[in-house]
Amino acid sequence: MSKPSLLSLRRQLLLWLLLPQLVLWAGGGLLTYRTALSYAEKAIDQSLMQSVRALARQVKPIGSGLLIDFPRAAQDVLAQDPGDPVSYLVTSPPGQFLLGNPRLPAPPDAPTRFGEPMLYRATLDRQPLRIVAMDVSYGEDSAPQTLRVQVGKGTAAQQQIARELVADLLVPLLAIGVLLSLLVYGGIRRGLAPLKRLTGQLENRSINALSPIGMTQAPSEVHALVQAVNGLLGEVERSVVQEKRFINDAAHQLRTPLAGLISQVELAQRETHDPVLGARLAKVLTGAERSAHLVHQLLTLARNETQARREPLDLAELARDVAREWTPRAMAAGVDLGYEGVEHLPLEGDALQLREALANLIDNALRYTPRGSSVTLEVTARGSGAELAVEDNGPGLTDEEMAHVFQRFWRASELPGGCGLGLAIVREIARRHGGDAVVERATPHGLRVVLQLG
Template identity: 75%
Template sequence: MDRSRPSLRRKLLWWLLLPQLVLWATGGLLAYRIALSYAEKAIDQSLTQSVRALARQVKPIGSGLLIDFPRAAQDVLEQDPDDRISYTVSSPPGQFLLGNQRLPQPEGEQPVRSVPLHYTATLDGRALRMVALDLDYGDGDVPQVLRVQVGKGMAEQQRIARELIADMLAPLLVLGALLSVLVYGGVRRGLAPLTRLTAQLENRSVNALQPIAATEAPQEVHALVTALNDLLRAVERSVLQEKRFINDAAHQLRTPLAGLISQVESAQQETQDPALVQRLDKVHRGAVRSAHLVHQLLTLARSESQVLRAPLDLAALAREVAREWTPRALAAGMDLGYEGLDRLPVSADALQLREALANLIDNALRYTPAGTSITLRVGQDPDGSAVLVVEDTGPGLRADDMDHVFQRFWRGSELPGGCGLGLAIVQEIARRHGGDARVEQIAPQGLRVEIRIR
């Protein structure tokens, strides 16, 4: 699978899990704000109780005040040095009487008589939650106002909020992780038919045109399978038409060309006219070349169609081909032999591999001078690929020609007889067997053609 291309599974997981993550984070933030609100309410209730209790200790006597606030009560209020409760009593409001005279007064909204006012202030860089309570005292002729303030740091509020968040978000986190696992499993299970369909297509042969079975797939995949099966049936009809054309062409072209060659050869034997012999020789060469071209074209067409793989011994096949071509090699003054493994079982199309070897040996015999050594080799790579090699000690090819050797109708020599399809056929056969074909120069001279099949 190409990781650079967009994946349907990744897209589904992205659009399913990302909103879940956003909602979880938003829920966590809202839960934190709610926890802070509840913690603030709890602290406000505690401060309200404290300010009322402190107000009860301030008792009016005539036009004055009696503050009955024992030391023990002060120690209780100030017992926590990190987050202790601070208080102040002032009358009139703002005129210090008792406590911490640095406590800030409320800004903006002012307390209503006998109704606690809660507000937030800052003292020495520390946030405080405060409550102010104004009370009337004194006789009717001289009314006065008493203000009692109590403040407490925000550390307790934040601690309570954190505990609430931990208690709330931990289960949410576990549920979110469980939901993510369920979403991943659901997406994977939902896409399983596509995965099976992909594996079915990848594992079948390039020429297997049978319909694809997807009986357990959902409706959407059934539509895809139906479209693929329609395409496969159309390709199968095209292949059958091509095969019929190849068979008809083989019958219609080979027989007349063979008859023409036979008639020309008979005419060459019967005539003594040098001019006519020369003309007949040209006709004979043209007919032989046409027959060879027809054979190569038909071979190329067959190599592009179906590959009928069957178990065979590749080494035995190479030795057999070498023996078949040995008489022609001896007639041309060349040494043809086999080297390599004694046995190599593979699954391949014996007819097509035989044709590929025949093309390589024919090229070596046709385009190398007498005295050349031609060697067939069979080996196996560490990755399990079978390797067929044909080497010769001829002049080889120019460096500029190496990029063109597998092009159809390209010829590296002007010698008569060839049609430029031999190596193209070899490459097509190698690809039809899941491999490839390579050509390389041999030092100090020579050419090596390698066929890999898998």
């Protein structure tokens, strides 16, 4: 039986409980990273604005000219981080190089007011920069001039700080998330344990074990489910009891008149000397015997549709006993009936049901195998179970016929006596013993029916 493609309840609970947690963890990491970048950017911006003001103070107007007081020590301070140095540029008027790195990008728009820094982003050598620009007015009132001071710094440092901050925050959160996931999984497993116990109780039941299910320590939702299942089991039990009662009553009511009819027909055959009447009586006797056989098979089927009573027995000894019981019938039919296999094979099973299965198989073999043939019972060990087989060297069956042999009331031959229930009963008995029945071709010809017993 193939498993359903839908997710189990446990997997759905895990999905809906852990997936939001994962989404929140990832969202929290992204938000933390952006927040850390924002704060690191603010720190860099403040540092750049202090630097641009300090650099602007080092450029002093003298008359209509400029005095640049920018000693080497101040330059070293700006370039104190070789991996991420501070770039600067002084131009006057804006765009005419005076000092610094002439490749530093100009601001997209001119600062709106003198002495007020303007922050913007740019790229230099494919590296992102954070730059602050400030215009300073100098010169005489009659000839005003503008000085532009720019200071830029790469964002690699702030990104590194943000990554470290995110790692420092998310690694402990990840550990907490894993622990929480384990607790969630354990809680779900514990919460679904009553359903698992209920499933186990239902799986181990048969059609004849329909007593109510007891679930004392379980949530109220499971109690409601158990009550519903118990109600269904009660309905099924009543239906099964009524069906078995009807089959038993009908079969018992038919056995007595059929036995009487067979006796009367046999007496009439012995007393009549009319060949025409004798032929008609023979047909009546055949029909009565077939009806009696059908009633017997229906009774057997009704009895076998119960759980097999497992008791210790010797399967090999049981098979030999059944072979001995059927030897007179085999001799009368001109068939050699024998036994092959192990001497002893202990097994737990229902002796009455196994005898009935063997009787049906031998009866079929003797009925449909011509005179001079042979029928063999065989018992072999198979793992922890056993195989019980009946093989004949008769005409056998076609592939199409072999596909239908276990169907109820299906017959491969119109010979009198059969009713099409024998092999169906055999398979039912095999399944009651935890196995199955299969039909195979015998070598070189014939049929082999195997009961695989668990």
